Amino acid sequence: MLNEQELLSALRRRDSAAFNQLFDTYSDKVYRLALSQLENEDEAEGVVQDAFLRLFERLDQFEGRSKLSTWLYRVAYNLCQDRLRQRRPLLSLDEDNDDNDLPAPTVLIDWEDLPEQYLSAAEVSAELDRAIATLPPKLKTVFMLREMEGLSTRECAEVVGISVSAAKVRLHRARLLLREQLAAYFAERV
Amino acid sequence: MQEISCEDLLQYLSDYIDENLDEELTAVAKHHLATCHSCSVVLDSTQKTIFLYRQQGKRTIPAKRRERLFDRLQDAFLAGKGETA
């Protein structure tokens, strides 16, 4: 495995092993981000393709000011925003509600009291997917980049093009909203 | 020890989970959590929500799609060979 600098120089030489490493390392990551935004496999594939093509175009100028992963996520995120805008040209994607109050927890059943199997059931996983699908897209992005892909809050902020404190707020809101939905789901069952 | 309200605790919850609070605030939050059942339930269920999400398998590009994409991108990549020399 080449480190990032080595990988970039090998890519500039159009080394085909470097291409393999690039594709293996990043294609699924970019695909997951795009799929979470667009909820369409064809379009998500298109975003992966366009993001990689853009990287190939920029290889010589790529200065490594950000990590390659952050750069690719950022390009992919912007490509997704473009596609979403094309779908619904009149809708503002980023109307700002970061200042809203935090979602107050209302379902306060104690999960410690739940039967053990509740937390491991496939059903819960499906419910979690449903809950994530209902998150506002801008919360969803930060949440998945952070919790699934393991980016730092700073990296999430860089990908989405917002301040670190705004990214923190989005992450916090997303966590609370998901918690609330899962709690409501469990509350119906105990 | 400084007392905080449930609303304040809620504000700090993510920072508490991520261990981003300074020592003093961490102690204040711990103290509140030890004495407030609702907030400790919210903390526990939020941590479990995150845990459940992280446990989910990561989706990958379906095999056929992946193969197609790989071929197209590899062609484009190698076609750029002459340009950078």
Ligand SMILES: [Zn+2]
């Ligand atoms: Zn409390």
